[in-house]
Amino acid sequence: MYLDRMIFPIETLGPGQRLVIWTAGCTKHCKGCANPELWETRGRRQRSTGEIAGMIRRIAAEHHIDGITISGGDPLEQAHELLELLDEIAGITEDILVYTGFTYDELDSVLTVEELAHLRSRVGVLIDGRYVEDLNTPDTALRGSSNQDIIFFKDELRERYEQHMAQGRRIQNVYMGSRLISVGIHDREQ
């Protein structure tokens, strides 16, 4: 699986203190994408899902994590590896949020019916659809543009997400070595 980075704790991509994973690889190339450096997989090393799950488990053993967010890139462009990873980290948290540039209805291009059911059983919340710059409005907490939907596969998470989204968009700046990473959903002018 192509993985770019993993950061904990992040409070701006879902409720609570979360572990956030950014996969690399996205062919959708939305205009104004916040992470164009994550489009390309050429020249990147692939990691096994076991190795990535081991990294996640080590963080979870040392810290209480409220949830995991998987972003990218588009994690669903590595759909089979994502399913494997979700199996390997099952039990760490029920609150797993996945971002994808596919719409939910397009997921049948990368997943069989059984695999989609599998995804739904492992993921709590899916935020779907391409980023559309003209639809980037500040009132869409957790979403880059208003065409994207928040789909709850685990309805018990809904209230917690609604409380988080009521706070609006927030940004958290994190240093990784000398690299400054701005994490969250950015307004268009940002």
Ligand code: SF4
């Ligand atoms: S789907 Fe997401 S990661 Fe891919 S180009 Fe669009 S905004 Fe960027």
